[in-house]
Amino acid sequence: MSSTNLPSSMKAQVIESPNAPYKLVSLPLPQPQDPHDILLRVKAASYCHTDAVVASGALPGLPPTWPHINCHEFTGEVVIANSAAAALGFTPGARLAVAGHGFHCCGVCEECVAGPEIELGDLRGDVPGVSAYCPTSGTCGLTHPGGFAEYVVVDARQVNRIPDGLTDVEVAPLMCAGMTVFTALRKASVRPGMVVGVVGAGGGLGHLAMQFIEKIGAKPLGVESADEPLKLAREVAPEATIVDARTTEANEVCAKGESKKGVDVVLVLPESQKAFDYSMAMLRTRGTCVLVSFPIAGFHISAGDMIIRHLNILSVLGGTLSATEEMLQFAAKHGVKAKIETYPLEKLNELVAKYGQGAGGKYVVDMTV
Numbered sequence: 001m002s003s004t005n006l007p008s009s010m011k012a013q014v015i016e017s018p019n020a021p022y023k024l025v026s027l028p029l030p031q032p033q034d035p036h037d038i039l040l041r042v043k044a045a046s047y048c049h050t051d052a053v054v055a056s057g058a059l060p061g062l063p064p065t066w067p068h069i070n071c072h073e074f075t076g077e078v079v080i081a082n083s084a085a086a087a088l089g090f091t092p093g094a095r096l097a098v099a100g101h102g103f104h105c106c107g108v109c110e111e112c113v114a115g116p117e118i119e120l121g122d123l124r125g126d127v128p129g130v131s132a133y134c135p136t137s138g139t140c141g142l143t144h145p146g147g148f149a150e151y152v153v154v155d156a157r158q159v160n161r162i163p164d165g166l167t168d169v170e171v172a173p174l175m176c177a178g179m180t181v182f183t184a185l186r187k188a189s190v191r192p193g194m195v196v197g198v199v200g201a202g203g204g205l206g207h208l209a210m211q212f213i214e215k216i217g218a219k220p221l222g223v224e225s226a227d228e229p230l231k232l233a234r235e236v237a238p239e240a241t242i243v244d245a246r247t248t249e250a251n252e253v254c255a256k257g258e259s260k261k262g263v264d265v266v267l268v269l270p271e272s273q274k275a276f277d278y279s280m281a282m283l284r285t286r287g288t289c290v291l292v293s294f295p296i297a298g299f300h301i302s303a304g305d306m307i308i309r310h311l312n313i314l315s316v317l318g319g320t321l322s323a324t325e326e327m328l329q330f331a332a333k334h335g336v337k338a339k340i341e342t343y344p345l346e347k348l349n350e351l352v353a354k355y356g357q358g359a360g361g362k363y364v365v366d367m368t369v
Helices: 049-056 083-087 110-117 168-175 177-187 206-216 227-236 250-256 273-282 303-308 321-334 345-355
Strands: 009-014 023-028 037-047 074-081 095-098 151-155 159-161 195-199 219-224 241-244 263-268 283-291 312-315 340-343 362-366
Touching: 009 345, 023 345, 037 095, 037 168, 037 345, 074 151, 074 168, 095 151, 095 168, 159 321, 168 177, 168 321, 168 340, 168 362, 177 206, 177 263, 177 321, 195 206, 195 273, 206 219, 206 227, 206 321, 219 227, 219 273, 227 241, 250 273, 263 273, 273 283, 340 345, 345 362
Parallel strands: 195 219, 195 263, 219 241, 263 283, 283 312, 340 362
Antiparallel strands: 009 023, 037 074, 037 151, 037 362, 074 095, 095 159
């Protein structure tokens, strides 16, 4: 679709106030303003736990104003590419994936200037002048309108091309859930043969983490505490050790798995102290805990665990553009895919209700239906 025959308005699902349901409205078509801006026609928009947190008003300062358009993991097709975006090779019709972070980064802060000098375990930062971690940049779906709309403005410096062989619906969940756990594994320098625990193994992030771990050549050990997520974890990693936290204590987990001394790395995905304590108890001496969730109340950390057992704690917030590119290529090569249930844009509230049932997997708005 060319800029000459674009509609003047679009459909979007908005939240008008904290804890309100989504409301389908007609809004003026957004206009790309910055030279790096791209107007994207959204093809698929994935629902993330952070969308629920933002919609509840629980994150201070987010969104900056109501009403708000959520979704920070989505895909689409270029409709308009402004001058700097076009110079980067983005032309109408290009298929792009958007993680949301780094929207209009400043280019001059420590994060932006450092570029590839920033080390994240096995990963490095992006080209100098562009950083997903710029403290003054925005995020599509959090500080700026996101993907639960027919059109959205994105920053050409923080998008990835969709690899051949992957559909828009398949890629959308990878742009936050997949990117985050892949970055977590790389930051923890996970290697073939290592035993890696995933607490929350059947959730949106967890069932992707289990697949990435296995394809890296490490040994996944999943922990869940509900029937449907347990079923999903076993489905995506049939050769892995999967334990039910309701019937298995943390000190029993390793006896059931590959390492009697504890796991090498554990990803903490649920937002609960109980999950954090369970994760720490699974680790071997000098093991590494990677925090992916961030409950508002935080986590209580035992000094004894840290000092006596020499444990390490890392944290992950999304990933760099280069890390996301590596993740997409890895997923395409090894067939890492989310278990997905799709809904049309008009039925977003039904999607949210289904997500709230805790069945695991990912829920995606398919804009092509």
